[in-house]
Amino acid sequence: MLFIFLTSCADTENEAEPIGGIGTPAGSVAYVQLSTPVDFIDPAYVQNESEITIAKMIFQGLVRESSTGEVVPCAAEKWDVSPDKKAYTFYLKKGIFFHDGKEVTAGDFKFSWERVLRLNAPSAYLFSSIEGAAEVLSGQQKQVTGINAVDNYTLKVTLTVPQDNFISSLTHPAAAVLDRYEVVEQAADFAKPGTLSQPGKIPSGIGPFELVEWVDGRIIAIGKNNNYFGAKPALSRVEFSLNQPTEDAVLQVVSGKIDIIQDLVPSETPKLPEQAGAIELFQEPVRQFRYVGINAGLKPFTDKTVRDALC
Structure with a gap:
């Protein structure tokens, strides 16, 4: 997984390490561009990387x-x-x-x-x-x-x-x-997004951040949980931009409107300006695997030699 974020605004004398390990000035706000849409933050239904990222910041388990x-x-x-x-x-x-x-x-x-x-x-x-x-x-x-x-x-x-x-x-x-x-009280409204005219209900977790705002298709904002039982996050607030094209997001990082891009496409990195110390790439391993399945019932894959040639 590849991230990009600005470091030029950091006050190195007051830096603290928040959840996730990216050095950020304590009490600051981070603006993040997500790589995939967010349809759910209900832990029972989250599946893609963006949904899981946010859910883990709000909800935790054993x-x-x-x-x-x-x-x-x-x-x-x-x-x-x-x-x-x-x-x-x-x-x-x-x-x-x-x-x-x-x-x-x-x-x-x-x-x-x-x-x-x-x-x-x-x-x-x-x-x-x-x-x-x-x-x-x-x-x-x-x-x-x-x-x-x-x-x-x-x-x-x-x-x-x-x-x-x-x-x-x-x-x-x-x-x-x-x-x-x-x-039980929120029933079908539990962990569902709101709209510009009708705010959604706020679900409670035990994570280092709590949901502040979720406007469907626009923004998700989370704020620091001051009563968190573990190490307190350095960030006071994180705002996630939803459904934003990567190319536009890269330009917004350069202009300082976005701090972090999640899952930056490697082909986009050459577009970044060579400003030493201003933009930093951060990589971390992820636990996932991908595969290509072949339907052996369809031609030409019914032919074993064709299948062997693809492997």
């Missing part, structure tokens, strides 16, 4: 992925794994609050995960190995027998089979905790 790609504790202080690797017991940190002020409990996690399954959301597969998940997915049951809130700060999860990547899969936004009372 664990998270560090800047070096390691899985580290987040809302969970620690966890135990049974000898057969099918039972996980998570111990939540006490004193974690949603953006709306309610304290997070194990019951909120149970509700949030079961919601993903009840909705048969795109990321429901993350919980498919949990005991009782299949029955909820099929509509036979409303609660997952393998997800149990032992008390307010203890969550026990039982799998049908061992799954080596279970903990790492919980870094996906779909495993984030939601305020169950807020989700």
